[in-house]
Amino acid sequence: MHASVLMLHSTATTADMWAPYESTVAPLGVPLRPAHIGYPPDRPLMRGQVVTAADDATAIARHLAVSGHDAGTVDIVAHSYGGLVGLTLAPLLGTRLRSLFLFEPTLFASLRPVIDTLDDEARATLDAFSNDPQFLRDDQFGGSEAWIERFIDFWNRPGSWQRMPPAQQAVIRTLGWKMYQEVRSVNGPDALEGLGLPHTVPITLVYGSRTPAIARAVIALLATRYPHARVITLEGTGHMAPVTHMEPTRDVLAEHTAYVSRIHALSLRSS
Incomplete structure (x- = not known):
């Protein structure tokens, strides 16, 4: 049986975002970097086609089987939307799931039941998403360049889309419709999944x-739901730290790898 590490990428990136981290997680198992539906090397998603986080999770489960990793332990390393996919996949793995490393999973809809407990910034952002029919429910605007610009600038800073190299913009334009589907998932019923892990x-x-307050609020919610979870803050970084701040991200991922390895070694000795 092969132990494997699923490395799940975020919206508007590709599976390559985790390539620099493969050696960091290798002590846990074989690194696997499946692409979400509609990302290279697959064809872009056709406008009008609906895909959910559950669809991406099912596709990854098939990838495990096809690649010969349908047995053995699975560790999940995920960023942003990848975190939602990983949490949706977790029940399909059952006892094979060994650990989770989640960098700012975007389960925004899970915050609605606790909206009264959020700080003003997080509450305002959640309200803005919920009450904006154009951003989440306008299939003509969704995935357009104007929509993409709004998404990119939210997670980075105003003007980030315009400053992006033209070649990178061209790639992201091909992902626009799938990005729109993913944002709908994190703000819809899909984001209520993943809150029943062992x-x-x-x-x-x-x-x-430096990440938006709404992302910190999701971390706080998960930490409340799973009080045994280790919570780590990367000072001076934002949501895209796995791409923009690789060294500190690699450091905390290495800590996680060592932590899981110790727990696994102890369980083997006690069995």
């Missing part, structure tokens, strides 16, 4: 100190 699964939750 409390024995080691979890590391990571967020950047």
Whole structure:
């Protein structure tokens, strides 16, 4: 049986975002970097086609089987939308799931039941998403260049889309419709999944100190739901730290790898 590490990428990136981290997680198992539906090397998603996080999770489960990793333990390393996919996949793995490393999973809809407990910034952002029919429910606007610009600038800073190299913009334009589907998932019923994991699964939750308040609120919610989780703040970084701040991200991922390895070694000795 092969132990494997699923490395799940975020919206508007590709599976290559985790390539620099493969050696960091290798002590846990074989690194696997499947692409979400509609991302290279697959064809872009056709406008009008609906895909959910559950569809992406099912596709990844098939990838495990086809690649010969349908047995053995699975560790999940995921960023942003990849975190939602990983949490949706977790029940399909059952006892094979060994650990989770989640960098700012975007389960925004899960915050609605606790909206009264959020700080003003997080509440305002959640309300803005919920009450904006154009961004989440306008299939003509969704995935357009104007929509993409709004998405990119939210997670980075105003003007980030315009400053992006033209070649990178061209790639992201081909992903626009799938990006829109993913944002709908994190703000819809899909984001209520993943809140019923066994409390024995080691979890590391990571967020950047400069990330939007709504992302910090998701981390806080998960930490409340899973009090055994390790919560780590990367000072001076934002939501895209796995891409923009590789060294500190690699450091916390290495800590997680060592942590899970120790727990696994102890369980083997006690069995």
